[in-house]
Every structure is written in structure tokens, then in C-alpha cells.
Amino acid sequence: MTKTYYEFFCPVKVIAGKAALEHIPYELNGLAAKRPMIITDKGVRAAGLLEPVITACEESGLDIISIYDDVPPDSSTTVVRDIAAIYRKEKCDSIIAIGGGSAIDTGKAVNILVSEGGTDIAKYTGAGVLKHPLKPFFVVPTTAGTGSEVTSVAVITDEAKGVKLPFSSSYLLPNAAIIDPRMTLTLPPHITAATAMDAMTHAVESFTCMAKNPLSDAYATAAIKKVSQSLLHVMDNPKDSHGRLELAQASTMAGIAFSNSMVGLVHSLGHATGAICHLPHGLCMSLYLPYVLEYNLETIREPLGELLLYLEGPEVYAATPASRRAEASISALRSLRDALYKRCQLPRTLKETGKVTEDQLDPIAEMALDDGSIMFNPKEVTLTDARAVLQRAWA
């Protein structure tokens, strides 16, 4: 069906490929930024991923004024306030977030405080609160999956109240996303697989859910093709920088796709499972994807069938009868998961995770129904439906 109305927005400059990091000084200079602060986590620093960024800046005569490397996996309002205080004390004028989803979200939140003023980030929670552009903000992703470098949202935990604060504004989008294959070369196999399946899920849900549109479709299909062609190759050749770049680009493209067309039930279940069972997000995405596609099948038969071309290539697509392509797409995703299980034991069922008990399925189903992404699932989901999908995903 033709989309009668849609919106698409992505003003992020994507700087991707060999020696991309070396473009940072030039790009900062173009925004009159001279005193950048790096926000990252201990894992990134320990993996030696800060050195190429610092060296790239120093070689162009640009000093990194301050480095905060203690962002926790679930960033909090206290961390954001502390980093903003250091930014102000050191008179920084720009932010470079280096890391995965948490470091990037923290960078976005810190940018709100240092641009808008104050120490209480909770004041800016919600949609459309920000009315002005923020300070220059660059993102260097070190995982290939979240797509946070091209999304206009951030989530920060308010420890005192025990709630997650969402922030949504187009001003949270970074000025530039720097995609350099050096930053993902050392990712361990398990994380490479889970994050790539996160990108795959962003793209598949973007292409099959209610807010799909022609522009997000183009990004989604390109992302699916890249993940399908490169993921297993990278798993077998982790030091292949071309393959790493392909996955990193797929992640960014899938991020652009889903931030303009939203996601559905896979994410609703994944968010709930993450909150209740503390499983990594990418793992949850990989786990639920085929079960949710089977649940949605009759509503999404046509777009899901189209995806076979990008999942398996033109020969398989041409040889598969149109009426069987949707099922063949699900089979392709299942085969990919089986191959990943063989290589790094990425769980395919809740039981295989070893971290979920059967009595947690009901609370997961109930929480999933209240997740915002369920609104965009093409099929109405009842509590009974959610429970049924979870039962199928159990073992």
C-alpha cells in the first residue's frame, strides 16, 4: 500500500571509511570548536580505541581538553551532571562521544545541560522541549548495531526516582557521525553478532512496521543486504576491515531507517526482557525476530517477501515462488541465527540464554504491552498474543 503521508529527517553528516577519524579536526574547526571533550567508557579506553582519535586530533594541532571515561552501561542523571560540571570547569566547547549506546546517550544528555544551562537534566525530558541548536557534537560508534549516532533520542536513568527519562529532539542529533572500521576491529565475536542482529532487526522492523516509508525502506533494504553479505564473513575474519566497515555502515543505515519509521513488537518484547532479565538488547533482538515475524506474517506477507532479495540475493529470490517468499525470508533469518549460534553460541531461544525463567514470561508480556514501539507493530497485540510469542521463543 502507498504511504499517504510520511516524514523523514536526517541532517547528520556521515563521515565513513578509511582514515575517517582524521577528519574530526577539520570538521570541528568548521564549527569553530577548539576545546573538545571526549565522553566514553572504561572498556573503550582499555581496548585502546581512544588513541587513534587523540592522535588524529593532535596531529592537526587540536588538543583534547578533557576525557571522561567512566560512563556506566546504564547512564544516570548524576553521571550527566558530573560530566557537565567538568565540561564547564575546563571551558570545553564541543563533545565527542566514543562508544556504544550508553556513551552516546550520555553525550547527548550532557550536551543538553551544557547548551541549555542548569544541572537538572530531568527538566528537559520529553519530546520537543529543546528549542535551540546545541553545542557541536560528534559521535564515534565503537559497536555496529545501535544506530544511536543517527537517532534523535536518548534515555538516562534517574537513580533517585528509579525511572528512565526519555529525551527526544532533533537537536540531539550529532553534527557528524564518524564511522571508522578501526573502531570495531576488536569487537569480540559475541558482541559483533548481537549488535549486527540489532541492526538487522532495526532494518527488518523498519521495513515491515506501520510507519514504513519509501525513504526509510531504501535505507532498510541496503542495511539488510550489507548485514546478510558481511556478518558471517566478519565472524570468520574478524580483522577484515572492509567487512567491519560494511557492518558499521549497515548499522548507521538501519539507524536512519528506524529513526524515521519506528520499530514494532520485537523491540517491545526486547525492551521488557532487557528490563526484567537484564539481557543485552542485541541478543534480545536476534532472539525474538523470527518469532515476531511469524506472528505478524499475514499482515506483512508482501514486504517480508520482498526482503528475501536482500537477505538471500537475486538467484534465491527468483527461484522462490512469490507466495513462499515471506516464509523463505524468515527461514533465511533462522539460518543466519543458527550459523551465529555455531560460531559464538548467540542464543536462539529464551531457554538457551540461561538467564530467563518461565515464570518471567508473564511479566515480560505485560511490560511489552506498555512499550511505545508496540503502537507501530502492524498487528494489534493483546496480552494473550504476547504470551503466545514468548512461549514460542521459550524453547
Add this chain to the structure above:
Amino acid sequence: MLAKRFQPMASHARRLYVELMFQVMGRALQAISEVDSEVQREARTLPQGFLFEMMVMPNGSKLIVEHIGEGRFHYHGGSAPRPMDVSIRFKHLAHAFLVMSFQEKTAVAFANDRMLVDGDVSYAMRMTRVLNRLESFILPRIIARRAVKEYPENLHLPEKLISAAQIYLKVATHFVQTARA
């Protein structure tokens, strides 16, 4: 020329229609929370005193209801006693009209960026389910199918007719009481 002359009238008519629909839906929300156990189950998890608003930006018609406890809603009309907990805001009168005249499903309107949600998204999802159930009850099946993503399979005619009659009776009573006051 003629179209230009009629445009203000059409706009005024749409405004009146949306205002009327908000008034009916607000009262109907209060009514359904008094008769339907499923709506009461959904509403019970909302905090007591929780305020929900649907409105047309920037300062158009409003529908405000409060959860007064035990899964019951109270309709406040267009003015609120406190700041809202959750607000669903149509970006324009035309978008509210599309939804209120059942030309665009609520879920499609969300997908088309016609509305903004301000406040706790999980509560907004709960209220959307309540609104969907209300529409399934009070609208004829053929129209309800245009309003909700999926018409509930387990909603059969006798239950629908009895509940709809109760809701409409309560809405009419509330209108009369408001007019008398």
C-alpha cells in the same frame, strides 16, 4: 473564488465537530470506566489523580479526564485542576478531524506523526488501549474497523449493544446535567 468563501465555514465546522467529539469521548470515557471491567483493569494501574489530555495544538479543543481510583475516570471538560501527566497533542485541527471522523486510525495517525505524546509513554499506551476499546464499543462495527487497528474478535453483538446503550445513556445524562448546571 467560491471555495475561498466557503473555507472559513468549513474550518469552523471542523472545529465544532472536533470539539463535539472530544466532549462525547470525554464523557464516554467516564461512562465506560463505570461499566466495563476490562477498562477498569487497564485504568487501575494508573496513579490516582492521573490526568490525561487529548488536545489540538496550539490552543484548540481539549479533552481532559482524571483517574479517580478503582479504575474510574472523571471527565473534566477542557480545563484541568493540575498540570497533565500525559498529553496527546494533535499537531493541527485537520489531523484531529481525520482521526475523529474515522478517516485515519489512531495507530496510523501516530505512524504518520500527526500527534505528539508528552509524558510517560507506557501510560499513553494504556490510555490508547482504553480509547480503542471505547471506540469498539460505541461505534458500529463497520466504522469501528476504520478507527482501530484491529476490531476485537471476542466482542460479540449482545455485549456490545448492552454496553453501548449503557455508555450512551450515561453520556446523555452527563450532557443534560452539564446543561442544567
